[in-house]
Amino acid sequence: MDGRGVLCYNPLMPIIEVKNVSYSYPLRDGVRLKAIKNLSLSIEEGEYVALVGMNGSGKSTLAKLLNGLFEPASGDILIDGINTKDEKQIFEIRKRVGMVFQNPDNQTVATIIEDDVAFGPENIGVAREEIVERVDEALRLVNMSEYRARTASKLSGGQKQRVAIAGVLAMRPKIIIFDESTSMLDPIGRKEVMQVAKTLNESGITVINITHNMEETAEATRVIALRHGRLALDGTPKEVFASSILEDCGLKLPPARQIATELKAFGLDAEDVIDEKGLEEGICRLLK
Amino acid sequence: MFKDVSFGQYYPINSPVHRLDARVKLLSVILFVVAIFFVKSYFGFMLTAALILFIILLARLPIVSVLKSVRGILLIVLITAILNLFLIKDGEVLVQWEIFVITKGGVHTTIKMVLRLVLLISGVSLLSLTTTPVQLADGIESLMSPLKLIKVPVRDIAMVMSIALRFIPTLFEETVKIMNAQKARGASIDTGSIVQRVRSLVPVLIPLFVNSFRRADELAFAMDARCYNATDKRTKMKKATLRFADFVAAFLILAFFAVILLERYYFPTVGINIDAKIFGGLL
Amino acid sequence: MSVVEIKNLSFVYSKKTPYETRALDDVSLTIEEGEFVGIVGATGSGKSTLIQHLNGLIRIQDKKRSSITINGMSLSDKKYLKKVRFDVGMVFQYPEYQLFEDTVAKDIAFGPKNMKLSKEEVDERVKRAMEVVGLDYATFAERSPFDLSGGEKRRAAIAGVIAMQPQVLILDEPVAGLDPVGREEILTLVQKLRREVSKTVLMVSHNMDDIARLATRIIVLKDGRVVADGTPKEVFISGKIEETGLELPLAARIAKNLKARGFDIGDAITPDELVAGVRRAMEAKHV
Numbered sequence: 090m091d092g093r094g095v096l097c098y099n100p101l102m103p104i105i106e107v108k109n110v111s112y113s114y115p116l117r118d119g120v121r122l123k124a125i126k127n128l129s130l131s132i133e134e135g136e137y138v139a140l141v142g143m144n145g146s147g148k149s150t151l152a153k154l155l156n157g158l159f160e161p162a163s164g165d166i167l168i169d170g171i172n173t174k175d176e177k178q179i180f181e182i183r184k185r186v187g188m189v190f191q192n193p194d195n196q197t198v199a200t201i202i203e204d205d206v207a208f209g210p211e212n213i214g215v216a217r218e219e220i221v222e223r224v225d226e227a228l229r230l231v232n233m234s235e236y237r238a239r240t241a242s243k244l245s246g247g248q249k250q251r252v253a254i255a256g257v258l259a260m261r262p263k264i265i266i267f268d269e270s271t272s273m274l275d276p277i278g279r280k281e282v283m284q285v286a287k288t289l290n291e292s293g294i295t296v297i298n299i300t301h302n303m304e305e306t307a308e309a310t311r312v313i314a315l316r317h318g319r320l321a322l323d324g325t326p327k328e329v330f331a332s333s334i335l336e337d338c339g340l341k342l343p344p345a346r347q348i349a350t351e352l353k354a355f356g357l358d359a360e361d362v363i364d365e366k367g368l369e370e371g372i373c374r375l376l377k
Numbered sequence: 378m379f380k381d382v383s384f385g386q387y388y389p390i391n392s393p394v395h396r397l398d399a400r401v402k403l404l405s406v407i408l409f410v411v412a413i414f415f416v417k418s419y420f421g422f423m424l425t426a427a428l429i430l431f432i433i434l435l436a437r438l439p440i441v442s443v444l445k446s447v448r449g450i451l452l453i454v455l456i457t458a459i460l461n462l463f464l465i466k467d468g469e470v471l472v473q474w475e476i477f478v479i480t481k482g483g484v485h486t487t488i489k490m491v492l493r494l495v496l497l498i499s500g501v502s503l504l505s506l507t508t509t510p511v512q513l514a515d516g517i518e519s520l521m522s523p524l525k526l527i528k529v530p531v532r533d534i535a536m537v538m539s540i541a542l543r544f545i546p547t548l549f550e551e552t553v554k555i556m557n558a559q560k561a562r563g564a565s566i567d568t569g570s571i572v573q574r575v576r577s578l579v580p581v582l583i584p585l586f587v588n589s590f591r592r593a594d595e596l597a598f599a600m601d602a603r604c605y606n607a608t609d610k611r612t613k614m615k616k617a618t619l620r621f622a623d624f625v626a627a628f629l630i631l632a633f634f635a636v637i638l639l640e641r642y643y644f645p646t647v648g649i650n651i652d653a654k655i656f657g658g659l660l
Numbered sequence: 661m662s663v664v665e666i667k668n669l670s671f672v673y674s675k676k677t678p679y680e681t682r683a684l685d686d687v688s689l690t691i692e693e694g695e696f697v698g699i700v701g702a703t704g705s706g707k708s709t710l711i712q713h714l715n716g717l718i719r720i721q722d723k724k725r726s727s728i729t730i731n732g733m734s735l736s737d738k739k740y741l742k743k744v745r746f747d748v749g750m751v752f753q754y755p756e757y758q759l760f761e762d763t764v765a766k767d768i769a770f771g772p773k774n775m776k777l778s779k780e781e782v783d784e785r786v787k788r789a790m791e792v793v794g795l796d797y798a799t800f801a802e803r804s805p806f807d808l809s810g811g812e813k814r815r816a817a818i819a820g821v822i823a824m825q826p827q828v829l830i831l832d833e834p835v836a837g838l839d840p841v842g843r844e845e846i847l848t849l850v851q852k853l854r855r856e857v858s859k860t861v862l863m864v865s866h867n868m869d870d871i872a873r874l875a876t877r878i879i880v881l882k883d884g885r886v887v888a889d890g891t892p893k894e895v896f897i898s899g900k901i902e903e904t905g906l907e908l909p910l911a912a913r914i915a916k917n918l919k920a921r922g923f924d925i926g927d928a929i930t931p932d933e934l935v936a937g938v939r940r941a942m943e944a945k946h947v
Contacts, residue, residue: 142839143839143841143842144809144810144811144838144839144842145809145810153598156602158598158601158602180604180607180608183601183602183603183604183607184604186602187602187603188598188599188602190595190598190599191595191837192592192595194547194592195592195595195596195599196595196596196599197543198539198540198543198596198599198600198603199509199510199511199539199543200387200509200510200511200542200543201509201511203614204509204511204614204615207614207615208600208603208605209603209604210612210614211611211612211613211614212603212604212605212606212607212608212611213604213607213608214607214608214610214611214612215612216612217612217613217614217616220612220614221614224614238389238391239389240387240389240509242546242547245703245704246703256603257603260603260604269837272836272837273836273837275702275703275866276866276867276906276907277702277703277905278703301837301838301839301840301843303840336841339839339840339841339842340839340840340841341840341841341844344869344910344931345910345914347931348910348911348914348931348934348935351931351935352935352938355938355939355942365910365913365914368914369914369917369918372914372918372923372925372938373918373921373923375938375942376918376923376925376938376941376942376945554752555757555758557712557717557752558750558752558755558758559758559760559770560717560745561715561717561745561749561750561752561821562745562770562771562774562820562821562824563742563745563746563770563771563774563775563824564770564774565774579760580758580760580770583760584757584758584759584760587757587760587806588757
């Protein structure tokens with residue numbers, strides 16, 4: 090290994106650092122909506138974060154701040170040590186932070202799948218042979234290789250989103266943000282996308298999943314809840330589900346946990362249950 | 378209502394025509410469009426039709442897909458045909474009723490005009506049926522690239538075109554959805570008088586615009602997030618290199634063009650004689 | 661008399677083209693007044709083609725073989741088209757994308773106005789619809805629908821449909837894209853609508869937990885055919901759901917897994933039933 094590289098690498102530096110960030114949107118007649126208020130948090134490389142909160146809590150705004158689509162009005166955001174305010178480095182940030190949006194139809198640029206996946210690398214001027222390599226790899230990772238020469242419009246919602254993920258992967262990002270990417274999908278599509286997210290996280294990519302689905306939330310290793318643009322909750326799913334202000338954040342317990350809570354009276358350790366598997370095990374222990 | 382719109386829809390198979398370089402196809406279509414205005418004899422139209430048919434077979438396209446594009450302009454063809462039929466007064470009078478006069482010359486001009494329009498649209502639709510929007514945009518970009526020297530934003534123009542083409546089916550789908558939703562609230566889109574129907578477009582158009590702007594917004598974010606405009610040295614995954622087949626195609630279309638011109642200006646009698654042989658006294 | 665009667669309904673998209681697809685294949689069913697029917701099926705199973713037939717948005721293709729009657733009115737007969745559209749209210753997926761007027765009240769009035777009601781009656785219905793969906797008239801009537809929050813927009817759009825006071829209400833994925841609290845509000849609203857406005861409700865949903873809890877009857881579609889039809893319990897216990905590639909409700913999945921592991925807590929499809937089943941099993945254990 091290159092000795093210089095080792096020296097530069099600082100294992101203690103988080104991959105995302107949000108420091109006292111505020112941001113507001115112009116509404117009309119000079120009125121501004123404060124979407125993010127003095128927010129600070131940091132995320133380590135390789136984490137799987139569920140970013141939750143009610144509609145309008147600032148989740149999507151935060152996502153757009155993280156890859157420089159918006160610039161903080163005050164405060165700083167560092168991605169891999171690079172400040173998102175540094176205009177010269179903006180594309181370095183966008184290369185590192187990939188985003189998969191909600192509506193698959195509104196993020197495909199090209200008609201043919203492989204052309205769409207190539208869009209990102211083409212934009213940053215990757216050499217032709219390498220683009221082909223990257224497109225191959227990206228489509229393989231999301232299991233869409235056999236569709237590469239087809240048109241995107243004939244795919245299912247889940248497949249379209251997997252193509253969108255491939256488009257992001259072709260940029261070789263360190264972080265992928267899913268901005269409600271499963272909300273328009275049927276349960277099968279949702280599972281496909283979540284499976285890909287999990288596999289990518291296991292390969293070392295930091296995943297931030299913005300979601301309203303509490304079952305997806307339970308799959309994360311860390312849950313961050315926003316409320317009115319402020320950090321409301323931050324912890325493991327277990328810690329967050331135990332919080333008394335969960336409903337104030339527009340959230341509900343995942344269905345399995347709700348049932349577990351009702352079985353508390355029979356001696357079930359509800360605090361331990363976050364998902365279906367946990368509930369099943371809990372009931373088994375009760376009945377043994 | 379919009380279910381059958383197929384003009385501009387790529388027909389996804391792999392044929393020799395599909396594989397041709399988009400630039401060659403674009404130039405060929407331009408040449409074809411010019412050529413068809415030089416065609417004057419039925420013989421010439423037959424040659425043109427034969428060429429179109431040959432390309433359709435080679436591209437393994439179902440004839441229906443081409444005919445559908447023609448159907449899109451049927452109304453225009455019909456109106457022009459009727460106008461021609463009654464307005465052109467040339468040669469033997471066939472029918473006379475009140476002020477309406479149909480002449481033999483008028484009939485022939487009309488038939489030829491219809492043939493010309495139908496063949497024209499068929500030829501142009503072959504381009505969009507066998508070429509993806511991205512290839513088309515890339516082709517146009519490449520053909521227009523000399524304009525970069527005089528600061529024309531060729532790349533952005535090409536991008537805008539390809540996105541517009543890409544969103545045509547999406548917007549049609551959206552229009553159908555909104556129309557259905559308003560019809561479900563009793564809007565008279567498929568019932569009622571013409572005036573009612575026109576007025577009832579407002580509840581369709583407003584959401585369509587609002588939603589299109591929202592889509593455009595989201596698309597802009599998605600494109601920015603994927604580093605659009607990161608560098609002037611944008612690369613291309615698919616480099617269009619001219620292959621042997623492209624030269625053959627270029628040769629064929631040039632040959633066609635030459636034949637049409639020769640037939641029109643140097644050997645005008647050939648066409649007339651063949652026409653006479655086939656149609657005899659009808660001419 | 662049944663509210664909805666469908667006989668031998670088939671439908672083919674893009675007939676005689678390379679894209680030809682059979683969306684419905686000989687579907688026959690009747691729906692009685694007061695039912696809450698959950699319509700489930702994978703994407704492309706024919707759900708949306710089926711519901712759009714019910715208010716004439718999609719016309720019957722083969723009028724000789726197929727027929728649909730709503731309250732005794734045959735949809736093959738063009739003269740009933742308008743009347744049926746007012747009798748069968750349709751809330752599409754993401755209905756807020758169809759708002760178009762400059763005020764909420766005007767938008768909601770669109771349907772009643774198309775019914776050619778008197779101005780007083782229209783106003784009355786707008787007020788009533790807003791009240792039912794929980795949008796305060798004084799606060800929201802004059803606001804632009806485009807300035808509302810996501811949940812408010814959706815309720816305004818639903819109000820636009822129920823202002824026509826349809827006897828049958830069809831909802832296509834009414835909670836798609838909402839946050840958990842918003843979801844719950846809309847589902848509660850749907851139940852309220854069934855009590856106060858439209859006695860018969862058809863709801864298309866991918867969420868089996870919602871369907872198990874709310875519906876009195878489930879119709880399962882696969883490849884354009886009805887493959888199961890019955891009470892939630894019958895359908896979810898029959899094993900037909902898994903065959904169509906859909907998931908059972910959470911409670912049913914857990915009950916099934918427990919049974920496989922030797923703990924029979926009986927059939928359960930809702931959380932309440934699962935809890936009751938566990939309670940029974942616990943009591944039996946202690947006896």
